[in-house]
Amino acid sequence: MTFINKTCTNETCSNHGNCITATVKDRYNCNCEPGYFGKKCESDLITISTAKGTRSLKRGESPDAQLNITSYDGNVNVNVRDQNNVKINSVTTSNISSSNPSTTLTINIGPIDVPSTTILYKFVAGPQGNNPSYSRMVTLTLVVSDACDISPCKNGATCQYLTAEPYFNCTCQSEYNGTTCEELKYKLNGNCKYHVNYYYQKTFAEANTTCNSLGGTVAMMKTDAIQDLIESQIIALYGNGGDTIAFWIGAYKPHTDWLWVDGTPIINGKCWAWTDVSNEDGYLFMSSYATKRNNMKWFNNDGATTRGYVCEVPTVDLCSSNPCLFRGTCLTNGCQRTCKCSDGFTGNNCETKTIPTIAIVVTCVGIAIAVALVVLWIIKKKRSRNEEKKSARIQRSKDASTISPYETTVLSNSGSPSSSKQIQRESPYIYDNDTTCYEQPMSTIKKAKNNRETYENINPHKTCDIKSDSS
Template identity: 25%
Template sequence: MHLKTFSLNTCFLSILCVISESSQTDLTPNTWVKRDVTTQGNGNKIDHCLTDPCLGHGTCINRSDRYQCICSPRYSGNNCEKDNGGCDPARNPCQNNGRCELDESGNYACYCDSLHTGIHCETPVSNRICDSVPPPCLSGGTCHPLLSEQLYECICLPGYRGRHCEVSPSDVIIDCTANPCLNGGICVNDGSGTSVCNCSEGFGGDLCQVDLLTSSGPGVTSCSVNPCLNNGTCIPDAASEKQVSCHCMKGYEGNHCELASSPVNLSNTTAMDCGDGEDCFTVPPPNQTSTRGAATTNSLMSNIGGCAARPCRNNGTCTTLQGGSNFSCTCQPGYTGTLCEEDINECETGAKDVCNYGICVNTNGSYQCFCRPGFAGDHCDVDFDECLSYPCFNGATCQNKINGFTCVCAPGYTGKECSININECESSPCLHGATCIDEVATFSCVCPKGLTGRLCETNIDDCESGPCLNGGICKDLLNNYSCNCQNTGYSGLHCE
């Protein structure tokens, strides 16, 4: 039986366990092992991701003593509880002219231009290749990034050639007729006697002799060689391309998923204080499913005597009873059992309002609430008021909702935040070629000469002032008039 654990001496009846740390050890039946460094019960590891602490906004990675949330780009926080918004043009999360696109689940992805990379297009491509030490371009050549962080071009000084400007004017040039390119690379002659190898995917180097999946160098991350065993998933560190962690399949653990969880049955009834407040358990003989026949806690305690062996776990208080050989344990909050060895699962025994609008995760001696979006507080019972940030504009009224808000816009405005002025001129309300001027919740018309009215619908009566003389008849026109002087004996513009 091979486990990653602590190596312990055999616990004799008159002494406590002596602990010395070790990376791994072979366990011998009837030795003692520590609770927190091996499996117990049916051998299954605790699944810290079982309650979906990432709230559906990321990938949960089950660690040995905790969980880790790898959030989607839209969300952040230990539990991916913070919504940073989608593809709102006013707060475009994609930097450096990156294009933001939403998927069906509401998450977004940033599509970067050729000179940037990263989740939010925040990293210039040149940071990974052209700024590496030593630089990829030799002989004073200038490095220029291309379509991705693993592609670049060297602009050589006069007289130098080659992909990295490594060919000097005095070097012998190999012609493509010699077929120098390896691993399926295609040789292209530039016409000046220099051969260049266009390499197949996964290979690099002047002659395509470097396997990028197994070699180190600029643009090659540690996940390229996948150090995770037993079908473990390699996850690169966001801060360093050379650091990785392994997300192991169920039944495996270790930094590289190299250790198999053992189905050892370690019963709480055989727990023994290791001397540092931790529990030790006996390892049963092969093919034995219980610890019957092995040393038990009671036999150890009876030989050690009362509180001298510190039998109470988890900082429980030990009281020696009459006679000196018996004792009782007063447990700290969150623990129960004769020796305070049992953790109370507040998430199961508590009332429904333990975490109200959140997810309850039991911890050793306590519990923790992970609130759903829109709620806060130790018990997730406080509705977070999204209106406190005054998100509504132009005199709108904000109404708080669960994990959101609604803006009731003032007349003349629209949009989620009432930031858009409604264009009342869009329907062309002004008549006879009048000019429409948009205002807040209304409009005005600038009428051509001769017209009046709110919509410029009325022709001004130019005959009202009686411009025609000597009995001439006035005819109203648009911004004008004419005088009919027939049968008056007069003529002229006004029959004067």
């Protein structure tokens, strides 16, 4: 006991003890309350504190409370009480000693399963034992917010809090994936992926805009295999039964023919719901009306009705391999690739060289002219030969009138020349109009009595050299 040269007052022992006046004049001593010590009871036997008195956290989180403890009364026991002052935990230190009176104690107080609010937790430290005569307390204020309050789940998903990061869970619609349902579900097929969406129903134009924003277009059911793939995805997402569902596909009729959105004609027509559909205008959608979802049919309308849609999106750059030859331009529409060929080339990859139209015209005109010239030459040649033949016949006719083998002079009995007359007799010679000579007669010419027959310039024994027309 220490005596102090001072008159006792209430403040003499720091309000934590009783001041007792000593027998010696002007002296007193302090009788400290439990938990205090020192000349004037100015020191705590146990102290407890936390570095951060207020913390913000998510609903479902399990925060750690870090406590700084100093004890001059040996190891201490720490009780944790919740916002309702209910003890929820108790921890005892183990490493405090007279030479090392201080320690740090970490206590987990989760999970915090309350809606958005502010709550207070208490940490009470006291000497070991069931009924400590004193204790020290520190409080921790928790500002709790529900992670679902900020609507982290997208695309129509529902949110529930979790007791682990990110302290919420999104239950996605069938068409989406990801922590916040931000990712689209796709069905892969080679270098193409397909997205089916019935949650966000759109007009045809809106569906096409959405598919374009994904880097693709409204899906084209160009083959049975593609339609089968899409139907399997529809069944996986929505089941094979239930109400009628319908989805836009990439086809329309701008004028007289149905086309896919890449401009190619529709060849596979087995999925028409009925013949009248193929004869009408508008835009196509596939529907389970009057059938099942594994055998959907094609219907049409003006495109203004909202319904589900199917997108096709390439997974690679379809033009990266430079498939178009001879400076052709590679174009893509969804998962379809085409080549716009330079002049003079054609084919899927512009691999075939074509003859220009002008060259074809010139060639055809040249051939026609050549044929005409040949025909004219043949006609002219034939005419020339006919003219030669005609001239030869005329010349022979002239020669025959001058040198006639048929002329005969007959004298009368009187012997007077005046009474003589010309008689035309049948010639014993054969005259060929196509030759320039006579053939030798077949019989001997006899002279009649008192008559004279004359054959001028004719040698009946001279043979003819007959020439053919070909010479």
